Each structure stands twice: as C-alpha cells, then as structure tokens.
Amino acid sequence: MERDTICAVATAPGEGGIAIVRGSGAEAARILGGCFRPEGKGALVPRRMTYGRAVGAKGEELDEVLAVWLPGPGTYTREDMFEIQCHGGSVCARRVLDRTIALGARIAEPGEFTKRAFLNGRIDLSRAEAVMALVGANSEAAARASLRQLEGGVSGFVRKVSDQLKGCMARIEACTDFPEEVDEPEAARLTLEELAQIHAEIEDRCDPRSARLIREGASIVLAGRPNVGKSSLMNALLRQERAIVTEVPGTTRDVLTERIQLGGICAELSDTAGQRETGDPVERIGVERAERAVEGADVVVIVLDASEPLTAEDEALLGAADGRSIVCLNKCDLPRRSGHPGALELSAATGMGVEKLIEELTRRVAVAGGAEERMTGERHLRLAGLSLEAIEAAEESIRAGMPLDLAEIDLRRALGFLSEITGEDASEEVIDRVFQSFCVGK
Ligand SMILES: Nc1nc2c(ncn2[C@@H]2O[C@H](COP(=O)(O)OP(=O)(O)OP(=O)(O)O)[C@@H](O)[C@H]2O)c(=O)[nH]1
Ligand SMILES: [Mg+2]
Structure with a gap:
C-alpha cells in the first residue's frame, strides 16, 4: 500500500x-x-x-x-x-x-514511524510497544525489561506458549476424529498435565507485582510518631538536605516525595508527618495524609527513637505492622532508653546503619527472577490474564469429565487472546489505541 x-x-x-x-x-x-x-x-x-x-x-x-x-x-x-x-x-x-x-x-501522528514498521511487517505489536516503553523507562530494570521485549522476548514467549496450546488442541482433535484409536482418558490426563505446565509458565511471566515495580517503581514510606527522626532519615537516604529537620515535634506537615534508585528499580521515598493526636487542623491533615501514604506503600519503614521510651503512639504503629514493614530504631548514637526485637539499629545523624537499611530496602523492592523475564505491558498482562482464565476453564471442564472437544473451544479462545499480544489479528481500533500513546517522531 x-x-x-x-x-x-x-x-x-x-x-x-x-x-x-x-x-x-x-x-x-x-x-x-x-x-x-x-x-x-x-x-x-x-x-x-x-x-x-x-x-x-x-x-x-x-x-x-x-x-x-x-x-x-x-x-x-x-x-x-x-x-x-x-x-x-x-x-x-x-x-x-x-x-x-x-x-x-x-x-x-504520534508513533506513526513505529506504526509503519508494524504495518510493513518489520516488528510485531509487542515489539512496537517495547519501543515506547523503552523511551519512557524510569529505571534500569524498566529499560532492561523493555529492551528484552524489543528483542522479541514477549513475542518469543507468546509463540512458545501458543505452540504448546496448539499441541494440546491437536491431541484433542485426534481424540474426536479417531475415537477408536485414541484412549480418551489417557489423552485427558496428558492434556491436563500440559495445561498445568502452561498455566504455571504464564503465571510466572505475568506476576503483576513485579510488572508494577518495573513499570511504575516501588513506594517506600517513612512513618513514625513526631520527632523520631523520619525527616533526618529521609535526608540520610537521599544524601541531601531535602526535608526540614528541627527539634520541634510536628515539623513535617505534608508528604514529601523523592525518587531514588534501588538495585535498578525506581523507588519513591516519602517522608510523612509524625503520627499523633493533634488539635492543630493543619497538622491533622498532614497526619491523615501520612496514614493514606502508609496504606498505599509497598514498604513501610516504621521509625522509633532509641533515646526515648516507647510511647502509646509507637505501640499503635508497631501493632499495625505487617509484611511490608521494616522497623528501625533511630538515634542509636544516644544513650538507649528503648529497644525492639528485630529492629534495624541506626543513626540518621551519624549515618551508622543507614547502608544496612538501604540494603534491606533494595531486597524488598527487588523483582524475583530478574526484570528481563517479566511481562510488564498493561495490555499484555490483561490479555495474558484472559488467556489464563480460558485455560482454567478448559482444565475445569476436563477435570469434570466433560467431552474433550468442549475444552478445545476454551483453548481456542486462549490462543486468540495470546495472538492479540503480538497483534496477529489485532483490529484497527486496537492498533490505533496502541500507537496513540506514543510520542511524535517515534
Ligand atoms: N542524636 C540524634 N539526633 C537525631 C537523629 N535523628 C534525628 N535527630 C534529631 O531529632 C530531631 C527530630 O528530627 P526530625 O528528622 O525532624 O524528626 P521527624 O520524625 O521528621 O519529626 P516530625 O517531622 O516532627 O514528625 C532533630 O532535632 C534531629 O536533629 C539521630 O540519629 N541522632
Ligand atoms: Mg519530619
């Protein structure tokens, strides 16, 4: 054309x-x-x-x-x-x-050069999308994942899984075409085995937590009662005097956010207002914002003050701790008046223990199994999720002893969703939507 x-x-x-x-x-x-x-x-x-x-x-x-x-x-x-x-x-x-x-x-138009590369058959849709993801990557991990996708990582995976699904469908067809020659219960058993394996492979690739960490980064929130040294710790982690630090409890009023890179993952580090009951309306809004930030965080650093006995506010925060929390005992340069089992001991003032905290944070936001092997595009994850649902339906119907050709219908659906990832039968509307988000000149 x-x-x-x-x-x-x-x-x-x-x-x-x-x-x-x-x-x-x-x-x-x-x-x-x-x-x-x-x-x-x-x-x-x-x-x-x-x-x-x-x-x-x-x-x-x-x-x-x-x-x-x-x-x-x-x-x-x-x-x-x-x-x-x-x-x-x-x-x-x-x-x-x-x-x-x-x-x-x-x-x-936005993305029109890349769209032509797709329409002229040079790259498939997932590779075209990788171009844009690479341009917009905000971390080393995001760039690595996009580059792998650009080299055909996603396409290769889709092709492999599709071939496996086609293998299952061929066996089912043999069953229905030559019922005397094929042992149906045996075929059903083999198909279930293969589907379980395909199922696990797709789930592993499409871990949504890893995808979000790679694409958008992690959020880390510093929480604690007033004056324990959250802002001081923020500055120590950033290695710059970003947040205001004073000896007045209630200094920080708003959520203050800065980006840092942790092991190639982009993380948003937020300092928050010290959590306590307060009559000051401005401070109260700050405390509410702090609570909301904690709710949405991937990692919550609960900061305690080693130079003071623990208060009811500290206990309340520790009581609400969950798998996302890291407890830090700050001001360990001062004489001890409190402790907490398992807490990371540090001093934002001298820098003691801060490196250890960075290591722990890096471990918490790391992507299991490496960024390269993860599917990160939202569109890809949605389609992979739909194909997984269809595969599950097939597994269920086989397990329930339904005729195998019913499962084949589900597998055909699964195959259809997968081929939309690489754009094999993508409609013009889907293609247009993909390229709309591109920048002009790419
Ligand atoms: N000795 C010592 N003092 C510290 C340390 N960390 C913070 N401080 C002091 O503790 C006081 C409060 O520090 P901030 O960092 O403002 O505390 P915060 O938790 O942000 O307080 P709010 O914003 O009021 O919630 C300041 O006077 C800091 O200098 C530390 O590790 N050692
Ligand atoms: Mg502060």
Missing part, C-alpha cells in the same frame, strides 16, 4: 546540541533532495552522514546540517527514509520541518 510521506522532529523540544528531523515514505528522496544541499561535490551515499546546508525554496540557507539518506526496505519503517541533524533548540528544526512540509510531506 502506498502511504504518504511523513515527517517530524524526533528529538525532545528544548535546548540541546542537535535536533533531528526525520521523514519516511515514497517521496522521501525527492523531499530530501529539495531541502538539502551537500557541501562541495558531496553526493548522498546511502546510510552515510553527509555535511551540507538545509535550504529553502529559493536556495536560501536554513541551517548548517548533516543529512543521511536511508533507502528502504532496510530501515526503521521499511520505507525510504531520511534524517537531518540540525542545530538544537526550537528554531532550526522547525524551519527544516516546515520546508519538508512545503515539499509535500505531512506531519507524522
């Missing part, structure tokens, strides 16, 4: 060293010829950077640039493409872009 030629600024807006204008489509050669003049006798050699000028309609200079001519099909979109490297900032790239439009190109 002949598609019009698209163009866009592919670099982020704002000041920078260079800005790149790229184009793709059947008219790419003519458009590049019309807006680029190589220096001297230089001619455009495919895939080689050429120095020259971007020029306007009357040959006037628009910018000093480097241009590359990329004839298809060995390109990102599989079409003829070009890229022009202009000076950074908003003006030069805009002028060159306007010129390509004057020559007949059209501004690309």
